[in-house]
Amino acid sequence: MSASVKSKVAHEIRRNDFHARRCKGDSPLHCPPHLHSDLELVYLEKGSAVAHADDVTEILEEGGVFLSFPNQTHYYSSLGKQESYMLFIIKPDLFPEYLDLFRKNVPVSPVIPNAREIPRVDDLFHMLWESEQEKGIPPVQKVKRRCGYLLALLSELLAHMQLRSVDEESSNTLQIIIRYCSEHFSENIS
Numbered sequence: 417m418s419a420s421v422k423s424k425v426a427h428e429i430r431r432n433d434f435h436a437r438r439c440k441g442d443s444p445l446h447c448p449p450h451l452h453s454d455l456e457l458v459y460l461e462k463g464s465a466v467a468h469a470d471d472v473t474e475i476l477e478e479g480g481v482f483l484s485f486p487n488q489t490h491y492y493s494s495l496g497k498q499e500s501y502m503l504f505i506i507k508p509d510l511f512p513e514y515l516d517l518f519r520k521n522v523p524v525s526p527v528i529p530n531a532r533e534i535p536r537v538d539d540l541f542h543m544l545w546e547s548e549q550e551k552g553i554p555p556v557q558k559v560k561r562r563c564g565y566l567l568a569l570l571s572e573l574l575a576h577m578q579l580r581s582v583d584e585e586s587s588n589t590l591q592i593i594i595r596y597c598s599e600h601f602s603e604n605i606s
Contacts, residue, residue: 434562435505436548444494445476445501451489455506455518457569458482458492459531459541463499465492469526479532481573485522502545510563514570521579528576540569 439445445458445465458467460480467476469490476482476492484490486508508518532538544565547558 433507433510433559435503436545437503438545439499439501439503441498441500443498444496445492445499446494447492449489449491451487452505453486453508455486455504455508456482456484456490457504457506457573459502461500461502463497463501464495465499466495467492467527470522472525474525474527476527477529479530481528481531481537482526483523483528483573483577484526485518488522488526490526502541504544504566506566511567511570513567514574517574517579520581522582524578524580528573531573531576534572534576537569537572540565540572544569 441462445460445463449468458476458481460476460478460482462478464478465476467474467482467490469482469484469488474482475495482490482492508515511518528534544562547553547561547565550558553561
């Protein structure tokens with residue numbers, strides 16, 4: 417990643433466990449460099465974009481998935497078309513089964529090409545989205561359903577990703593520093 421990109425990275429602090437957005441060709445998949453302590457998952461239904469995570473740049477094609485782990489700097493650049501996509505931002509704490517994996521690893525490549533060809537992936541993305549839009553479901557039931565779909569989806573996707581180890585201590589230290597600065601930015605920090 418170039419020095420000019422690194423100097424313009426935003427740190428996001430999200431209070432919610434889960435965020436979902438769907439664009440059906442009305443907005444390009446474009447987002448400036450940022451990082452946060454959450455997972456970010458994009459399912460590209462139509463179009464193509466360039467996806468960046470840390471120092472890795474990949475083309476994200478129709479039917480592909482992008483997954484960034486916590487504390488990875490990532491961003492997207494549209495290739496000039498109006499992409500259709502689902503975007504989910506998820507607290508990793510929702511998945512104690514995978515928490516250690518998320519803390520100690522990052523994907524070698526953040527992109528899984530042709531992910532819609534993996535059995536159940538397309539269905540799970542659509543069931544997750546449709547479940548979030550459904551009215552009249554008690555909130556507790558909605559959260560349980562969401563976690564079930566996400567856990568099944570992550571288990572399918574992670575089986576198709578190669579991971580590499582990261583220095584957990586450095587990552588946690590950086591996150592602590594960023595969190596402190598974000599919470600105390602209006603004070604005199606030394």
